Amino acid sequence: xxxxxxxxxxxxxxxxxxxxxxxxxxxxxxxxxxxxxxxxxxxxxxxxxxxxxxxxxxxxxxxxxxxxxxxxxxxxxxxxxxxxxxxxxxxxxxxxxxxxxxxxxxxxxxxxxxxxxxxxxxxxxxxxxxxxxxxxxx
Numbered sequence: 294x295x296x297x298x299x300x301x302x303x304x305x306x307x308x309x310x311x312x313x314x315x316x317x318x319x320x321x322x323x324x325x326x327x328x329x330x331x332x333x334x335x336x337x338x339x340x341x342x343x344x345x346x347x348x349x350x351x352x353x354x355x356x357x358x359x360x361x362x363x364x365x366x367x368x369x370x371x372x373x374x375x376x377x378x379x380x381x382x383x384x385x386x387x388x389x390x391x392x393x394x395x396x397x398x399x400x401x402x403x404x405x406x407x408x409x410x411x412x413x414x415x416x417x418x419x420x421x422x423x424x425x426x427x428x429x430x431x
Contacts, residue, residue: 299332303340310340318343318356320364350387351380 300307310332313319319339322330346356359376362369401408 294332296330296332299330299337299340303337303344305340305344309344313340313343316353316357318353318360346380349380350384355380 294302296307296310299305299310303310305313310319310330314322319336322332322336325331343356343360346359351359355376359373362373362376
């Protein structure tokens, strides 16, 4: 299939597929006699994998290293697993940060009126104190 068909089938833009090929994230794509890319199931699977890992936040460098290990002849499963574990740790940290922000917003919403009333009173008092200070300095 050509790159347009592969793009439609994977949901990945043609430009991204070209980029993945340029960055060696997918194998070099065979060409037809007229020079069009001829994408087979092997390439489609690699495009999907790369897309999933990029969606998971994996850097191009880490992904390239993982793929180099995968494509190597020797057994690199421990190093591959280490790369995936490192990415999982990064994602879990981001998830925890996001959950803390969600929890904070939920608290603010649950206590909106109580919190807003006291905060507004504090801000008004600070503003009055500031104005009094400015008036005293004149």
